């Protein structure tokens with residue numbers, strides 16, 4: 001059974017004594033409702049570190065008005081069982097009163113990074129992400145923290161945050177885990193009806209299509225993006241595309257696409273907003 005902490009002061013004291021013994025701490029921040037993507041992060045952390053800490057916290061600060069903060073799936077008992085199966089040492093599941101007894105006035109902005117793509121459709125989102133991570137890093141003082149490429153822009157934002165502030169934590173990226181049919185695992189997939197889930201497969205399939213054109217020599221970003229958009233829009237329940245972009249490793253727009261550039265997209269299927277991304281030049285295909 002992992003040790004469960006709710007109070008920042010208690011887990012801070014506990015981990016301080018762990019660090020005194022010379023042990024390294026791997027940290028996996030999550031919003032819970034754990035799936036195989038989270039399990040992969042945990043497994044990677046267990047390989048690299050003496051001790052693995054998983055946080056389970058639906059952070060209100062990263063949700064905008066009218067978003068799914070209230071309806072976000074929550075099941076702490078189930079999450080703790082999964083953590084136990086995976087051999088997690090410590091679970092940190094604070095309440096809002098523990099994290100935000102007083103609302104922070106600090107605002108974190110990284111111009112050109114937090115205000116594009118997700119940031120332009122979800123203003124304030126990355127501020128909330130950065131604030132909660134800064135708090136977690138300061139409470140837990142982990143040696144390494146694990147982030148999924150599924151949230152590719154978030155990974156870039158966190159890497160930049162850590163670099164700009166010289167935070168003593170190594171950010172470890174973890175490739176996206178997909179279901180057998182290609183759907184990127186996400187706690188939000190639980191919102192999808194069976195029919196909507198079928199349409200959601202169009203995201204992955206549009207990546208395969210773009211990858212095929214790329215391998216055939218197509219390098220025009222605009223054309224590849226149009227192909228993806230048109231393909232996804234053919235599917236029922238697709239309520240709109242927020243963006244389909246192809247960006248370089250710094251998330252700068254590209255006209256001529258090269259290997260290693262990323263397709264990033266956000267699509268609304270029924271009432272569910274899904275994000276996914278794909279590295280062009282994927283060797284596995």
Ligand code: AMP
Nearest residue numbers: 030031032037147148150151176177185
């Ligand atoms: P979340 O609980 O959705 O906030 O995600 C917590 C962490 O798990 C983040 O670093 C995500 O990028 C990562 N993650 C979520 N889904 C996946 C996935 N399908 N594959 C890999 N990592 C994921």
